[in-house]
Structure formats: C-alpha cells, structure tokens
Amino acid sequence: MIFNSIEFAFFLPIVFLVYWFVVNKNLRYQNFWLLAASYFFYGWWDWRFLSLIVFSSFVDYWVGIRLGGESDDKKRKRLLAISILMNLGFLGVFKYFNFFAQSFADAFTLLGVHFDPIRLNIILPVGISFYTFQTLSYSIDIYKRQLEPTKDLIAFFAFVSFFPQLVAGPIERASNLLPQFFEKRTFNYQQGVDGCRQILWGLFKKVVIADNCALFVNEVFANYEVYSGIYLFSAAIYFCIQIYCDFSGYSDIAIGSARLFGFNLMQNFNNPYFSINTPELWRRWHISLSTWFRDYIFNPVLLRYRKLKRKASYIATFVTFFLIGIWHGDNWTFIFFGVMQSLILMADIASLKTRMKIKKSGFHLPTYKFISWAFTMFYWMLGCIVFRSKDLGHAWAYIAHMFSDLEVGIPPLYRRVVYLSVIFLFIVEWLQQNKKHGLEDLQIPKPARWGVYIFLVFCIYAFGAQQQEFIYFQF
Amino acid sequence: MKKFIKTFTIFLTIILIPLLFELVFLPKDYFNYRVTESLMVYDYKNHFYGYFYPNQKIVKTEFGDSGHHTKYAIPKEVTWVTDSLGFRNTIFTRKPEIIFVGDSQTGGCALDQKDMLSELFRTKTNKSSYCIARDGALIKYRNVRRDEVIKKPKVVVYQTTERDLPMYSLYPEVASAKYASTILKYNLTKPFILFDRFMKGNMKNYLSARFSNVKGYGVNSPQKEDFLYAPILMRPLSTENIERSIDRIKEYKAFFEAEGVTFIVLPIPNKETIYYDYVPDFEEQPSNMQLLAERLDEEGVYNINLFELFNKNRTDETPLFHFDDAHWTARGVEITVDALIELIEEKGLLD
Known part of the structure; x- marks a missing residue:
C-alpha cells in the first residue's frame, strides 16, 4: 500500500x-x-x-x-x-x-x-x-x-x-x-492537527511536484539523444526537484501519520537545497541514513585510523559514502554517486584553510555564499544524473550530450503547474526554514491558513499526476 | 479528540462540497467538450460490460478532438443514448443479426446517434444490429458472449483504423467485466456510476486542463487552414505491417468462424491518408491500405475497401472526416453502410 x-x-x-x-x-x-x-x-x-x-x-x-x-x-x-x-x-x-x-x-x-x-x-x-x-x-x-x-x-x-x-x-x-x-x-490535539498538516504538505510535494516532474524527466532521460542540451539540463534540474519532493514528501507523510498515533519520528530532511556546501547538504538530506552511517561507520573508522590524522577523515569519508552508494542499490551508478559525494567531501576537508582565508580576506560574503551554493547544487545535479541513469554509460552519454549541445537560452519550463508549484514550494520552505515542515505553525490569520490548506488539497486533486511509486521504495 | 474530529469534519466538508455539487447537481457532461468522456466508465475493466454508463441520454453541442478550445472548433449537435449494458445503442437487442465491433469510429465519436454505423445500418436495412465499440472492443465482445448477455449474431463487422494496424493478437483468456453481471443482477448501476464519476473526477480534469491551457492536438494544414491534422495519430500503414495485419485479421476471422459467425473486416484509412495533400508530411498518398484490401481479397476475407471508396467520394463540401476531429463524418458512415449492404446482399450473409 x-x-x-x-x-x-x-x-x-x-x-x-x-x-x-x-x-x-x-x-x-x-x-x-x-x-x-x-x-x-x-x-x-x-x-x-x-x-x-x-x-x-x-x-x-x-x-x-x-x-x-x-x-x-x-x-x-x-x-x-x-x-x-x-x-x-x-x-x-x-x-x-x-x-x-x-x-x-x-x-x-x-x-x-x-x-x-x-x-x-x-x-x-x-x-x-x-x-x-x-x-x-x-x-x-x-x-x-x-x-x-x-x-x-x-x-x-x-x-x-x-x-x-x-x-x-x-x-x-x-x-x-x-x-x-x-x-x-x-491524544494531543496540536500534535494531531500538525500531523495532518505535515501529511498534506508531503502529499503536495509528492503528488503535485514529484509526480509531474517525473513525466518530463522520464521522457528526457529515456530519449536524451533527441533533445538539445538545454532540455537535458532542465530534466536534470527537474530530477533534483523530483527526488527531493518524492522522498521528503514521503518522509513528511510518514512523520505526520506517526504523529496521529502519538509518535514522534526524527526529521529526515531540513531544506537541503538551501545548503551552501556539500557537507551541509548531507547534514540536511536523508538525515536518518546519514546519521546512521555517521554513528556506525564513519565514527568507528575515524577512531580506528585516528593516528593518521587528516588521512583518517579521508578514509572514513570514502568508506562511508562508498557504502551509502551501495546501500542505494545494485547498480554501479549508485556506487559512483557515492564515490562522487566522497570526493567532494574530501575536497571540502582539504580546502578548509584556503576557504577560511578567502572569507577572512574581506571577500563579499553573500557573493561567496552564492558561488558556493551554485557550485554545490551543480555538483549535486551531476550526481543526480548519475543516480537517475540506468548505467554509467547512459550517465556519461547524457552528461556529454548535455554539454556538447548546450546553447544559451531560456530552459523549457515544461508544464505551468510544475514550475509554479516549485516556486511556491521554495518560497514556503524559505519562509519556514526554522520549522520542521512547510505548514508548521503558519503565522497568518486562521482564514488565510485554512485557505492555504484548501488550496493545497485542490492542487493535489486537480493537478496530481498519474500515481507513481516512491523512488526510495526500490531501496 | 472531539475537537480534532470536529475540525477535521468541517475541513473535509468544505473540501467535499464542490465534489458533491458536481456529482449530484451538475449534468454529467458539464465539464467535457464532448460526450464520450462524460459517459465513459473510468474503471471500464470491471464495473460494466460496456464502455459507457448504462441507460443514459445526453444531448450536447460538442467539438472535435483536434480543434477543441481553438477558433477552428466546429460545433456539432449530437445525441448519445446508451443501453442497459453500457454500449451506445438506441435499442437493446439481445439477439442481434449483426454486431459491429470497433473503436471510437464505430462508437460514433463526433457523430449523432442516428449517424452511427450500427444505427444507420439498421435504419437502412431494418435488420437488428448492435454496437460494441471503443478501443479494444473485442474483449468486450468476448465478455458479453461469455456471459451470454448477447446471443450469437450471424455476422460480425470488425472495424479498425489504419493507425492501429496491425491489431493486437487475440488474448487466450478473458478476465474483464469481473463485477458486471453482479452489478446488473442486484441493480447497483446508479451507485457504481456515482462512485465511478467520483474516481474519474471530471471537474478535476477540466480545471487541470484549463489551467494548463490544453487545446486540441490538431495542426493547421498549410494548404487549408481550417483543416486540422493530427501528427500523433497519423501513423500510416507501413509495408512491413501489411502481412502482419493480414495474419492478425486471419486470426480474428478464425476466432469468429469457430463460433459460427461470418466475419467482415472494415479497415478505415486515416483522415490524413485520404486528405494527404493537406498534410505537409506527405508528398504522395500513402497507399498501403489499397494493398491491404487486395491482400484481404486474395485471402478470401470479406472486407470493404474504404481507401478506394473514400478516394472516389472525397469532397471538401461534404467531407468524409471532420476537419476539426480525427473521426469520420455522417457522410463517411453512409458511404460505408451502402457498401456494406451491397456486400451482405451480394453474398447473402444475413439471409
């Protein structure tokens, strides 16, 4: 079910x-x-x-x-x-x-x-x-x-x-x-009501955004040869949004449902796409998995090789993310995805001093943050292409085609409902950054709050795409 | 807990009011530009024998699938009547002499009830006829025959369209219309229609389509602006598919003959094949439908060569296909029925 x-x-x-x-x-x-x-x-x-x-x-x-x-x-x-x-x-x-x-x-x-x-x-x-x-x-x-x-x-x-x-x-x-x-x-009324809100927010992310993105992503990834680079680029971004909304949507529904029965589950996503570097992204993405690996793999390996000092961090990072890659499934794409993540994290450790120097040199901080965010997201997008591809050959061909046929222009926006709901999602998540989900404790008058809930139900009803299984079920 | 139940009930009521309003007060066709979607069963595999809600009558001004919500849409006054099984028939006949099995062309999309293939045939010949139509109708035929709700006819006219050739192979088993006989037996048609409409969500589809600005899929012909052709439906019969189609048709013929029923196949050419000179993709007319007809004659399969007939009768004043729709017109049906009557009389198939 x-x-x-x-x-x-x-x-x-x-x-x-x-x-x-x-x-x-x-x-x-x-x-x-x-x-x-x-x-x-x-x-x-x-x-x-x-x-x-x-x-x-x-x-x-x-x-x-x-x-x-x-x-x-x-x-x-x-x-x-x-x-x-x-x-x-x-x-x-x-x-x-x-x-x-x-x-x-x-x-x-x-x-x-x-x-x-x-x-x-x-x-x-x-x-x-x-x-x-x-x-x-x-x-x-x-x-x-x-x-x-x-x-x-x-x-x-x-x-x-x-x-x-x-x-x-x-x-x-x-x-x-x-x-x-x-x-x-x-039964706690506040907990029950907030559980319902979280279910609603999760359903919106899954049914309206992820499932609609999936239609475009599936088509472009299956027939990438016939599309121009800008389409491939768009599909890669849409896949990043799809996988986030799919899995965080599932987590929201899971946490919300548990709250209806008086249980508190741990937060699994914390606005990962607002991260300005990859370590931060992994602290905000699939938190229950990353903390599991931190406690049972990363820390023991770090402890085991602590005499090697910084090298111990590299070893622990590589082993952890190699295993995270394998955890995702029986495909070299997942292993490569894990290795990619470990490489960027090792680079992050290695470049720590340099980055501190840049920060202290009086470099305009918002610009520094923006560049860092853009690079993090770009690298994540490349990882997501590998993750989504059916094998490494497919991933390589997709990326090569994307860059070789990339012309400057407005990327295709696909369906109006998708890009408008994505904009809505990120506005809400930005405003609700310090909350556990997008609808928690909205600081607006009650009628407006109910208006938002009804609007979301309406979106789920009217714009929900054809039912798709959750991506993470295969893991 | 009481407060929670109360709040949740109020919220649910607010949400369900528009849905209930649609289901209870608005006509079934309120949110559709044509009747077929209004009456079509969402869970058609299980609930009813037919593709449509049983015992319905709708009169509507509808528009073509290629040109709806564009200035090229042509209004058409149509009446739709469905029988107790959920097929589009004015009269329910348990023992028809001839059954028309086919896709949406036989189902009368964009046609008034009286202009449908089966209805016009009955009017012209006074023979009892029955229509079992919409996509993949053979499985529906097998369902009604399996449960003996319709008796064996003398003749079956199996209609298909060029773009769907070769047809699907015959499935060994029939596993459809699971609950149809139970629903009929206990007279549960109305609640099931209500449930099906709830699941189908016409209002939802309408809102979604309007928000996304969905229009007919037709493309204007450079030669004749108001003629809309449909690239997604063009698919002319390829040379390599001629023999495959022959094999499938022979398979179907054997199936019906094993039942003791005379089989006539009626392949309708695509609109774009007949009006090829209005379609920029074609330099000359795709003519494999002619080869198919010749091969069918060679194989001794009764058939109507509509490729030849339509080419002979093509005019822009009384078109054979709607300019804003992928389906044929009443004129196209009439030419077909006349040819069919001629064949049946010549061979004495209904004597």
Missing part, C-alpha cells in the same frame, strides 16, 4: 479510529493493533515477504535479550555477528546477489574467462534496506551497552514494522522510537 493511494486514504482513518476509540484503554492492545495494521499495510504488496520481517524481528529480539544478559565479550561478539550476518545476509541475497554475481563474471571477462553467473529469480522486498538497518542499530546499540533490550515481544515487533516508516524510513533508532511504545499515549 502506498501513501498516495486510495487504499491508504481508507486504511489510515480506520486504523486511527480503532486505535483511539476501541483499543485506547490498554497500551498492549494499542501496540498489538499497530502491529496488525503494519503487517496488513506491508502484506498489501506481497504477504509472502512478511515472513522476512517476522524472522528478522524475531532474531534481533532474541539477540537483544541474549546480549543484555551476557557479560562475556566473546559471546557478545558472536551474538552481534548473528544479527549482522542475518540482516546483511538478507540484503545480500535479495538485493545484491545478482549484481555481485554479474560484476564478478564481468571482471573475469576482462581477464578472458567467460562464464554465465548464477542468477536468482527473486524480486526485491519493499523497504528491506530500511527495516534491516533499523533492527541492526538495535542490536549494535545493545552490544555497545547504549540501550537496554526489551522483553516485550509485541512492542519490539511493532517497532520494527511500524507502518508509517516501514518501507522508506526515516530509519529510526531504537533509542528514539522503541521507548515510545512503552509510554502511555493520550
């Missing part, structure tokens, strides 16, 4: 009403109801993959309890290894097996040895990268003694499969989300 579907429009109110009116007296009943609803939500795609979530939840539940009661470091390591092997094993089999097998065969082909790799004829379970990382963090945190294991089976299973964030995040840490399953929940 996807958020921008008619099924979800019926599902959410039913789960909400039963949650607050039928099972509201007992916390365990509420958790059980959320678990049942979450499994139904996930099973709507393919009920067979529920077994994976159940198995993964059960193993991490068991590992957590055993880790909590174990003081022998060797045994603790072994238990953690079980959790890591199981979670990464699922990912390896379902997501990467065919990719690695093919890459292995391709590597041998270069040496003149030809063979057909074994291929698994399986489909990727939706959201596997998200819930496996969530359960992994639970086991690692208990191993590091940063978290107490839970014995409440229902609460733990509900934590793993909590439907608002099950298939595309935010990747919640057990330390933030799990305790909320043990707290008595009473």
Whole structure:
C-alpha cells in the first residue's frame, strides 16, 4: 500500500479510529493493533515477504535479550555477528546477489574467462534496506551497552514494522522510537492537527511536484539523444526537484501519520537545497541514513585510523559514502554517486584553510555564499544524473550530450503547474526554514491558513499526476 | 479528540462540497467538450460490460478532438443514448443479426446517434444490429458472449483504423467485466456510476486542463487552414505491417468462424491518408491500405475497401472526416453502410 493511494486514504482513518476509540484503554492492545495494521499495510504488496520481517524481528529480539544478559565479550561478539550476518545476509541475497554475481563474471571477462553467473529469480522486498538497518542499530546499540533490550515481544515487533516508516524510513533508532511504545499515549490535539498538516504538505510535494516532474524527466532521460542540451539540463534540474519532493514528501507523510498515533519520528530532511556546501547538504538530506552511517561507520573508522590524522577523515569519508552508494542499490551508478559525494567531501576537508582565508580576506560574503551554493547544487545535479541513469554509460552519454549541445537560452519550463508549484514550494520552505515542515505553525490569520490548506488539497486533486511509486521504495 | 474530529469534519466538508455539487447537481457532461468522456466508465475493466454508463441520454453541442478550445472548433449537435449494458445503442437487442465491433469510429465519436454505423445500418436495412465499440472492443465482445448477455449474431463487422494496424493478437483468456453481471443482477448501476464519476473526477480534469491551457492536438494544414491534422495519430500503414495485419485479421476471422459467425473486416484509412495533400508530411498518398484490401481479397476475407471508396467520394463540401476531429463524418458512415449492404446482399450473409 502506498501513501498516495486510495487504499491508504481508507486504511489510515480506520486504523486511527480503532486505535483511539476501541483499543485506547490498554497500551498492549494499542501496540498489538499497530502491529496488525503494519503487517496488513506491508502484506498489501506481497504477504509472502512478511515472513522476512517476522524472522528478522524475531532474531534481533532474541539477540537483544541474549546480549543484555551476557557479560562475556566473546559471546557478545558472536551474538552481534548473528544479527549482522542475518540482516546483511538478507540484503545480500535479495538485493545484491545478482549484481555481485554479474560484476564478478564481468571482471573475469576482462581477464578472458567467460562464464554465465548464477542468477536468482527473486524480486526485491519493499523497504528491506530500511527495516534491516533499523533492527541492526538495535542490536549494535545493545552490544555497545547504549540501550537496554526489551522483553516485550509485541512492542519490539511493532517497532520494527511500524507502518508509517516501514518501507522508506526515516530509519529510526531504537533509542528514539522503541521507548515510545512503552509510554502511555493520550491524544494531543496540536500534535494531531500538525500531523495532518505535515501529511498534506508531503502529499503536495509528492503528488503535485514529484509526480509531474517525473513525466518530463522520464521522457528526457529515456530519449536524451533527441533533445538539445538545454532540455537535458532542465530534466536534470527537474530530477533534483523530483527526488527531493518524492522522498521528503514521503518522509513528511510518514512523520505526520506517526504523529496521529502519538509518535514522534526524527526529521529526515531540513531544506537541503538551501545548503551552501556539500557537507551541509548531507547534514540536511536523508538525515536518518546519514546519521546512521555517521554513528556506525564513519565514527568507528575515524577512531580506528585516528593516528593518521587528516588521512583518517579521508578514509572514513570514502568508506562511508562508498557504502551509502551501495546501500542505494545494485547498480554501479549508485556506487559512483557515492564515490562522487566522497570526493567532494574530501575536497571540502582539504580546502578548509584556503576557504577560511578567502572569507577572512574581506571577500563579499553573500557573493561567496552564492558561488558556493551554485557550485554545490551543480555538483549535486551531476550526481543526480548519475543516480537517475540506468548505467554509467547512459550517465556519461547524457552528461556529454548535455554539454556538447548546450546553447544559451531560456530552459523549457515544461508544464505551468510544475514550475509554479516549485516556486511556491521554495518560497514556503524559505519562509519556514526554522520549522520542521512547510505548514508548521503558519503565522497568518486562521482564514488565510485554512485557505492555504484548501488550496493545497485542490492542487493535489486537480493537478496530481498519474500515481507513481516512491523512488526510495526500490531501496 | 472531539475537537480534532470536529475540525477535521468541517475541513473535509468544505473540501467535499464542490465534489458533491458536481456529482449530484451538475449534468454529467458539464465539464467535457464532448460526450464520450462524460459517459465513459473510468474503471471500464470491471464495473460494466460496456464502455459507457448504462441507460443514459445526453444531448450536447460538442467539438472535435483536434480543434477543441481553438477558433477552428466546429460545433456539432449530437445525441448519445446508451443501453442497459453500457454500449451506445438506441435499442437493446439481445439477439442481434449483426454486431459491429470497433473503436471510437464505430462508437460514433463526433457523430449523432442516428449517424452511427450500427444505427444507420439498421435504419437502412431494418435488420437488428448492435454496437460494441471503443478501443479494444473485442474483449468486450468476448465478455458479453461469455456471459451470454448477447446471443450469437450471424455476422460480425470488425472495424479498425489504419493507425492501429496491425491489431493486437487475440488474448487466450478473458478476465474483464469481473463485477458486471453482479452489478446488473442486484441493480447497483446508479451507485457504481456515482462512485465511478467520483474516481474519474471530471471537474478535476477540466480545471487541470484549463489551467494548463490544453487545446486540441490538431495542426493547421498549410494548404487549408481550417483543416486540422493530427501528427500523433497519423501513423500510416507501413509495408512491413501489411502481412502482419493480414495474419492478425486471419486470426480474428478464425476466432469468429469457430463460433459460427461470418466475419467482415472494415479497415478505415486515416483522415490524413485520404486528405494527404493537406498534410505537409506527405508528398504522395500513402497507399498501403489499397494493398491491404487486395491482400484481404486474395485471402478470401470479406472486407470493404474504404481507401478506394473514400478516394472516389472525397469532397471538401461534404467531407468524409471532420476537419476539426480525427473521426469520420455522417457522410463517411453512409458511404460505408451502402457498401456494406451491397456486400451482405451480394453474398447473402444475413439471409
């Protein structure tokens, strides 16, 4: 079931009403109801993959309890290894097996040895990268003694499969989300209303902007040879907007839905396109993933090589972003995207002193910021082209064609509804920069506020493009 | 919680009022420039046998698909009547002698009810006829035959248009109109129409189209300004597709003959093929439709050579295709019906 579907429009109110009116007296009943609803939500795609979530939840539940009661470091390591092997094993089999097998065969082909790799004829379970990382963090945190294991089976299973964030995040840490399953929940009007606002804002971004951009982007990326450079340039910008609105829209709907049930999920996007450099962009983009990698990959690697001083930062950055690239999927384009990000981040570390000198030399600060922002966005756009392309050859051909056939002119604006809504989006996000979403606590009179909500509903209804799946479902 | 429910209900009511107003008070065709979209079922695969809402009648001044919302749009007074199954027929006949299966040309887009192929044939011959039409109509034919809501006819006229040749291959199974018989049995037509219109969102489509300034897809001919041709629909029959089309048509013929039904194929040339001299893309007339007709004769498939007939009868005063629409005119239909009657009488197919 996807958020921008008619099924979800019926599902959410039913789960909400039963949650607050039928099972509201007992916390365990509420958790059980959320678990049942979450499994139904996930099973709507393919009920067979529920077994994976159940198995993964059960193993991490068991590992957590055993880790909590174990003081022998060797045994603790072994238990953690079980959790890591199981979670990464699922990912390896379902997501990467065919990719690695093919890459292995391709590597041998270069040496003149030809063979057909074994291929698994399986489909990727939706959201596997998200819930496996969530359960992994639970086991690692208990191993590091940063978290107490839970014995409440229902609460733990509900934590793993909590439907608002099950298939595309935010990747919640057990330390933030799990305790909320043990707290008595009473309905808070402000929280409920703000949850609705955030859902509305997310739907607007997804249905009106991302889905409409997708129509143009898909066409140009599929037939880039026949379009001029300016079209390719426009499509690349539209894709940057599409992927942001698609994923941050999803996150808004997820966070808003969770708030309706009394849960607070972490913020996943914080106006990333207002960033003036790439490190800042990654602090604002897919925050739950970047902080996950920061805590479980970057920091440990940095610590491991700390004697190498600055080189340790380079190694940690490269490893982290290489893995972030792989996390996105079984394609060299994602790995290359990750490597591209790591290179710019390493360049950022290397050029720190020079940039400080420029700033102190009295260079006009707004101009400096603008140049820095423009360069950051341009580099991000190149990364997005690689990300969107079907393979590296496609990405290279697209970029080459874009620059070789680039004439000065007004870029095609595509549909009026798209560029007007994009302008509207960035105005709202600029004005609401210090808020968690575009509609939080609008400082305008109530009738005008309601006017904005009705206008957004109208836009979703009238200008929503053909339903498209969320891009991040494939991850 | 009460406050939340109250606020949410007020908000929902404000939003739903225009929608409910459209569904309950406004005519079905209020937001459309032609009737076919007003009556067409959104979830046509499941709810009804036909492509349209059953038991409807609409009288409207409509405009052509190539020229709507432009100064070249030509107003046309049309009446649309649909039967209890949701096909465009004035009279529901359970045992028709002849069934016309086809696309929007047979469905009578841009035509008054009386000028439709099936209706004109009945008027001229007094034989019972039935129309099963819009895109991919064969599956609809198979549905009504599967459920025996329409009895086996003596003849099926299968119409297709040049741009859609070769037709799709026959599917081995029919998995459509899942709920049609249940809806008919329990008389649930009205609530389903309401639900379908809600899902279809004509008002939404209208607002979106007007905001985006959507116009007809026709392009003015340099030779004759008010003649609009449609580049997206041109697709003349290619030489390599002639034999493919023959194979498919033979496949269809075998299908109908296995049922004991005489098969007549009616390929209509594109508007741009007949008026090729108004289309800058063509230096000479695309003539593969003539070759197709000759090959069909060789293969012993009953057919009407409309390429030849239309070329012979082409005039600008009484055009064979609307200048602002991709579909044929009443004159084009009349020529076809006359030729069809001649063929049927000559071969004694309805005797």
